[in-house]
Amino acid sequence: MPVSTALIQPNRELSPQIPKQPFNIPTSLSEYFFREVITLYCAWDSKSNVMRNIIETSWQSSGALYHTIQSMSAACLSEDFPHLLPVARREHAQALEMLCQDSLPSHKQAMLLASQLLGHTSSWLTPQNLATDMFNTSCDILRDILLDTGRDSTISFFSDTMDYWAMLLAYLTDSHHLGSYDRNFSFGPAESTKSDEPHPYSGISRDTVKILADIGVLVFQYRKHISKVKFLTENDIDVFRTALREARKLERVLLAHRSPDLSQVKDPGDPKTPLKHLQLIDEAYRCTGLLQLYRVFPDLLNERYAPWDKEYLLRPLPLDKMPSAQERQTWLTKLAMHILGILREIPFESRTRSAQPFIMVACSSELRRNPQHLQSASVAAGDLNMLAIDPASIEVARARKFVLSRLAAYTHILPLRKSRVISELIDQIWSALDSGSTDVYWLDVAHEKNLGTMMG
Known part of the structure; x- marks a missing residue:
């Protein structure tokens, strides 16, 4: 179904010379996809966006890709036009x-992109559908392409997409659901042939995303095992020691990580997402990884504890003292607010907003308020100790408001039901914290309440 070139350029208005056509749903959905959906889906967009380029050259010859973009557009519009939800599903x-059905070798790349998009956006139609079957299908198609064509920069795009997808899945599903994906095996090209341009989804965080995926696999498997332990056995101790060793190794990798030198990165030319925004996201990712390790493996924080000072986050001082549980919690809360402070430096108009829900959810379970500030409004006015509010609690309240406001705006721009599930997950986390529950962890809440969804 041909469409004017003007319709598939990012953020361009229709040419006034084009005569008005009768309203046609397939045509309108195709136009909407190129004009709006790509810019919402990617962390940056311009003419050099490889995802955009593959779709522009293949969507009219690949039935799978054509129907995929129709589905994505209809899903995005279904909040305002409910009759489009059945269209999206169909x-x-x-x-x-x-x-x-499509087995033509010439369609392999289009098939792979369609498979990745279908899997990643299954949650647009059913929020809790993580589509791990599509993840495995995509892995298989990518391996076939590698065998047929070898490695090039386009394969790097697909490989990095799998790593980003794996990161989002790793915190929400058992590692055996990731099937043939091997996070220690590189699908992509040799370093000498890798693109110096940011990835449309992970930006300049290719390495950080892989580390976060490793952390997700470790944390999910460890929490799953520990949740079933009623009486400790020697095997449970071995599981703990093995997990702690792996966590310690990942901590060292994160502390040593350095973001790519922006002078060596090709600027894709999206005015809404300068390279600085991608660098800030990379830093937020790194700190989020550390937050998960220190929450799930408190021994790591014990080994480096000193009162919070962001200047020493990445170069720990010698152990100051063994912290109490409350001191550890205060430190983790400070780290979570530091991460949200990084996001606050990025204007909401930045397209990196698509990467931010995961970070905000991962921080949310550390935004604990002082229990005495949650007393009923009927507390006696004369009890000044009960009425006093410390600066730390004010900062936590401010951080919560930032998360809520940014998620609300995100939901308004990308009105998908999965966005509401993310907000509900955060509400459940904060309700548990405010009720006095101890050791609330977002991953556990997502699992217990069946609120796991794709957060990127």
Whole structure:
């Protein structure tokens, strides 16, 4: 179904010379995809966006890709136009059917992109659908392409997409659901052929995303095992020691990580997402990884504890003293607020907003308020100790408001039901914290309340 070149350029208005056509849903959905959906889906967008370029050259010859973009557009519009939700589901099903039927070698890249998009956006239609089957299908198609064509910069895009997808899945599902994906095996090209341009989803955080995926696998498997322990056995102790050794190794990798030198990175030319924004996201990712390790493995924090000072976060001072549980909690809360402070430096208009929900959720379970400030409003006015509010609690309240406001704006711009699930997850986390529950961890709440969804 041909469409004018003007319709597939990022953020360009329709040419006034084009005569008005009768309203046609498929045409309108295709136009909307190129004009709006890509810019919402990617962390940056311009003419050099490899995802955009593959779709522009293949969508009219690949049935799977055509129906995929129809489904994504209809899903994005279904909040305002409810009659498009059945259209989105139908197009999604047709895309899956065509993906199974299409075996032309010339369509392999289009098939792979369709498979990745279908899997990643299954949560747009059913929020809790993590589509791990599509993740495994995409891994298989990528391996086939590697065998047929070898490694090049386009393969790097697909490989990095799998790493980003794996990171989002790793915190929400058992590692055996990731099937043939091997986080220690590189799908992509040799370093000498890798693109110096940011990835449309992970930006300049290719390495950080892989580390976060490793942390997700470790944390999910460890929490799953520990949750079943009623009486400790020697095997449980061995599991703990093995997990702690791996966590210690990942901590060292994160502390040693350095963001890419921006002078060596090709600026894709998106005025809404300068390279500085991508650098800030990379820093937020790194700190988020440390936050997960220190929460799940408190021994790591005990080994480096000194009162919070962001200047020494990445170069720990010698152990100051063994912290109490309350001192550890205060330190983790400070780290979470430091991460949110990094996000606060990025204006909401930045397209990196698509990467931020995961970071905000991962920080949310550390935003604990002082229990005495949650007393009923009927507390006697004369009890000044009960009425006093310390500066730390004010900062936590401010951080919570920032998370809520940014998520609300995100939901308004990308009105998908999964966005509401993310907000509900955060509400459940804070309700547990405010009720006095100890050791509340977002991953546990997501699992217990069935609120796991794709957060990127």
